[in-house]
Amino acid sequence: METVFASLPEYLVACLILAGAQAVYVLLGFGAGMVAVGLLALVPAAMLGAFVGDRIHLRIDEATFRRMVSVALVVIGAVLLAHRL
Secondary structure (H helix, E strand, C coil), X not given: CCCCCCCHHHHHHHHHHHHHHHHHHHHCCCCCHHHHHHHHHHHHHHHHHHXXXXXXXXXXXXXXXXXXXXXXXXXXXXXXXXXXX
C-alpha cells in the first residue's frame, strides 16, 4: 500500500492548495469574517490529521480498521441520539 503523502513537502503543498481553495471560497462570498478565518485555521489541522492517519493506516490490518470504524460510528450515533432526546 502507498501513502497519500509521500513526504512532508507534498503535505505542505496539499495544505497550500486547500488554503487557496478556501480563499477563493471566501472571495466568492460564501464565507464572511471570522467564519472564514476559522475555516482557514482548520486547514492545517485537517491536513495534519490526514498525514498522521495516512501513516497509521499502513500499520493496521483491515479487520482491525473495520472494527475501529464500526465502534466509532456506534459511539457517534449514540452521542447524536443522546443529544436529540
